[in-house]
Amino acid sequence: AQSVAQPEDQVNVAEGNPLTVKCTYSVSGNPYLFWYVQYPNRGLQFLLKYITGDNLVKGSYGFEAEFNKSQTSFHLKKPSALVSDSALYFCAVRGYTDKLIFGTGTRLQVFP
Amino acid sequence: GAGVSQSPSNKVTEKGKDVELRCDPISGHTALYWYRQSLGQGLEFLIYFQGNSAPDKSGLPSDRFSAERTGGSVSTLTIQRTQQEDSAVYLCASSYVETQYFGPGTRLLVL
Numbered sequence: 521a522q523s524v525a526q527p528e529d530q531v532n533v534a535e536g537n538p539l540t541v542k543c544t545y546s547v548s549g550n551p552y553l554f555w556y557v558q559y560p561n562r563g564l565q566f567l568l569k570y571i572t573g574d575n576l577v578k579g580s581y582g583f584e585a586e587f588n589k590s591q592t593s594f595h596l597k598k599p600s601a602l603v604s605d606s607a608l609y610f611c612a613v614r615g616y617t618d619k620l621i622f623g624t625g626t627r628l629q630v631f632p
Numbered sequence: 633g634a635g636v637s638q639s640p641s642n643k644v645t646e647k648g649k650d651v652e653l654r655c656d657p658i659s660g661h662t663a664l665y666w667y668r669q670s671l672g673q674g675l676e677f678l679i680y681f682q683g684n685s686a687p688d689k690s691g692l693p694s695d696r697f698s699a700e701r702t703g704g705s706v707s708t709l710t711i712q713r714t715q716q717e718d719s720a721v722y723l724c725a726s727s728y729v730e731t732q733y734f735g736p737g738t739r740l741l742v743l
Contacts, residue, residue: 563636563736564725566731569730569731571730610675617680618663618665618727619677619688620667620675620677620732621677
């Protein structure tokens with residue numbers, strides 16, 4: 521069965537410091553991986569995706585993610601966090617019939 | 633361009649009533665998805681449309697839930713005889729290739 525795990529319910533980081541939000545996956549075959557962000561009372565906003573090619577994927581708002589096949593991970597990163605990055609982040613893998621299977625979400629809190 | 637839109641944004645209903653939730657996908661997107669977000673269950677898939685047909689309905693939680701899509705565009709999710717456990721945010725997404733773009737959701741509260 522395909523699944524995604526986000527081991528941290530919350531990540532706290534000081535503004536200006538680098539941030540990492542962790543994601544591991546389990547899938548048969550080549551994974552299609554996604555990160556979405558959700559601000560309060562809003563829908564999900566697409567950040568970036570890995571389909572094939574370079575393991576380092578760059579996305580919106582300065583975010584990037586590194587695909588690691590041997591560790592089955594797809595961690596979200598940003599070199600310098602902003603207070604406005606505070607939100608709920610979801611990792612997802614594309615399942616059969618293209619539906620997305622989501623992790624449980626990680627709340628990122630950036631402190632000034 | 634216009635994104636995915638959903639209506640209503642909020643809906644309060646009484647237990648046992650029927651509700652209809654609407655989704656307008658991005659123009660030209662052939663695939664449409666419904667998901668549900670609730671505190672206890674996280675984000676869960678409900679149903680997938682390709683054009684007007686639904687090849688995957690595996691996420692619909694009971695036969696009280698149904699959905700249709702007409703003209704390869706607008707979709708309606710109907711919940712009959714609502715229960716309190718149906719309270720959640722219902723999200724719609726559409727896609728042309730790999731990336732799904734989400735609407736703002738409909739927040740449903742069943743009293």
